Amino acid sequence: MGQLDGYRKVGTGQNVFEAEPVEGPLKWLETPQDVIDFVNGDDVEETIVLSRGGTTTFMAPALSSGALGLITLQGGPQSHLGIVSREFGIPCVMSVAFTEGVELPTGETVPADGSIVRLESTTTPNADVYVKEG
Amino acid sequence: MGEAEDAAAAFQPFLEQYLAEVPGGAAGDRKIRERITTPFMDITAEDVRLDSLTDEQIDGWQQYAAWNLWELIANRSTEGESGLIPRQEYETCAFVQHWSVYPRIMRTITEAIGVDGVIELGRTAHREVGTKLNVTRNWATPMVAMLGRGIVAKLGLEEPGARREDLEEVIKFARRLQFGTWGEGCGFVSGRGFVSPALDADVLARLAVDLDPLADPDVRKAFRRFNGATELFGFLLHYDNRAAMCDTGPYPQEDGGFIIVRDHILHERAYEWGACAEGLPYAVTEILSFKPGTDPLEVTINDISTTFTKPADYLKHLDAVAVYARDEQETPMEGLRRLGPDEQLAIAKQCSTTMLSLYQTIADKDRDQKIKDGVQVYAYEMIMPIAQRAGVWDDVKPQVDELSELTLQAWPTLCGGGAAEVLPPVFLLGEGFPLLSKVSS
Known part of the structure; x- marks a missing residue:
């Protein structure tokens, strides 16, 4: 888990399963309506989504619609979301503690929406999350 | 580090090992057994039919169950918040409802079909697929009631030594289902090498x-x-x-x-x-x-x-x-x-x-309705498949549907922020299983 040229490491989390790295714009999902709007929009399959909890049901439409990758701020690989992301084969890194980004009203730090994020999900138990520079 | 980070760091050893001492997996199964003087999680053809249990037998089963629950939950203890369903709230309220009504329903089922009938229900996992009468229920049906007992004790709504006869009923019922599935030996999958080859x-x-x-x-x-x-x-x-x-x-x-x-x-x-x-x-x-x-x-x-x-x-x-x-x-x-x-x-x-x-x-549902729905699902799921097959579901359903006095008492605390505080000690620190040897009735 070293450095990548052109990217900045912004966090590490628990990786659900070993998968090829994925890279795409990030979208923070706070509410069920955010999730519904997201799956009704464009670019679902090119987008990495980020949620607070590690529960399956909140992210269910994103899983079903084939989001490119999942990041959570809470939860572990044996949580419901971990189990189901594995079934769909969607890379999922959980309980990521971000070191930089924007601060949410609830106090958590996350990369800004639209940042190009890379899940280096090739390793378990942990995997790094990068933001593309520039 | 901030206060939250300090607390998380202090709790970490309790996620890594049960009570920061007993690991998970097969090694943990071996180690917890060394601590249990009456290993009542192991079942024989004779003791599965016992009408009454000793305190030592009840506590032996509870000691193993407490580790088993930790083993299962620790890796996902921080599953965290769902933006859709208030899961911790409905789960904890349902546990109290389970403890309120399940022992009585277990008695009704046993009276209806006999001890052999309950064992036969446990055998369903040998012969059928596509059914809820399965290994999960062997575990969950007793466990949810036990957790309710732990929660009401934690909230001070009931003395942990109260209703010993109900505690006994839950364990007897669980062991009969487990025996039906596995025969003699440990009734828990965790004590059988973490494999579950139930089908004939x-x-x-x-x-x-x-x-x-x-x-x-x-x-x-x-x-x-x-x-x-x-x-x-x-x-x-x-x-x-x-x-x-x-x-x-x-x-x-x-x-x-x-x-x-x-x-x-x-x-x-x-x-x-x-x-x-x-x-x-x-x-x-x-x-x-x-x-x-x-x-x-x-x-x-x-x-x-x-x-x-x-x-x-x-x-x-x-x-x-x-x-x-x-x-x-x-x-x-x-x-x-x-x-x-x-x-x-x-x-x-x-x-x-x-x-x-x-x-x-x-x-589109409001929070309160989601919690009520969740309580209904949880309260139904761990007993309905068994009661249906025993032919008593229509009779006992009203007991499940009507929230007990105990559940109503616990509801405001659990739905008002208390669930997140109650769950970690009950799930992870063995506090869901007050031992009879350590409580007064």
Whole structure:
């Protein structure tokens, strides 16, 4: 888990399963309506989504619609979301503690929406999350 | 570090080992056994029929159950918040309801069908797939009631030594179901090497004929989609719990490979929102065949019938499958229907479409209604399949439906922020299982 040229490491989390790295714009999902709007929009399959909890049901439409990758701020690989992301084969890194980004009203730090994020999900138990520079 | 980080760091050893002393897995099973003087989690043909239990037997079972629960939960203890369903709130309220009514219902069931009848219900896992009367219930039915006991003690609503006879009933009932499934020996999957090969060989052999190979990448992709869509829909239909899924196995095969048998329940009519699943079979069952390979999988199944592997992406190693539908809950095993690729595709599509509409339906409900729905699901799921088969569900359902005085007392605290505080000590620190030797009645 070293450095990548052109990217900045912004966090590490628990990786659900070993998968090829994925890279795409990030979208923070706070509410069920955010999730519904997201799956009704464009670019679902090119987008990495980020949620607070590690529960399956909140992210269910994103899983079903084939989001490119999942990041959570809470939860572990044996949580419901971990189990189901594995079934769909969607890379999922959980309980990521971000070191930089924007601060949410609830106090958590996350990369800004639209940042190009890379899940280096090739390793378990942990995997790094990068933001593309520039 | 801030206060929250300090607290998290202090708690970390308790996530890594039970009471920061006993590990998980097979090593933990061995170590916890060294601490239990009366290993009542182990069952014999004689003691499964006991009418009354000693304090030592009850405490021995509880000591093992406390470690077992930690083992199961620790890795997902920080599952965290759901933006859709207030899961911790409904879960904790339901536990109290379980403790309030399950012991009485267990007595009713035993009176109706006898001890042998309860053992026979536990045998269902040998002969049937696509049923909720499975290994998960062996574990969950007693465990949820025990957790309710722990929560009401934690909240000071009941003395932990109170209702000893109900505690005894729960353990007797659990052991009879477990004995029906496994016979003599440990009643918990964690004490059986974390494998759960419940099906009889002749039943598996009938299901595992003419398996469909997955060599074609498109066929593999379509099956993966079917598996994911049906599992996800089952989760949502059951308000984010595993009541809809059950894996058994691994079943070793002559060629060195193995089979996992997986159920996903898709159409539960007990719930008002279950009508959305009209047209879907009651359950689908997947026969998942893995060939021996150069990169062998290490497979474990836990007490709530979930498969974990190393490496984790086990579906990459899947070699062939067969998929069946149990169209109605009452469909006999002989009536199971093989599903071809076209029907699998249609079911996956319906699950995905219906999941989106159900998601919107749930999102539109207010928080209180979501908690009530969740309590109903949890309160039904761990006893309904057993009571239905025993022929007493219609009689006992009103007891499950009507929230007990104890549940109503606990509700404001648990739904007002208390659930998140109560769950960690109850789930992870053994406080869900007050030992009789340490409490006064």
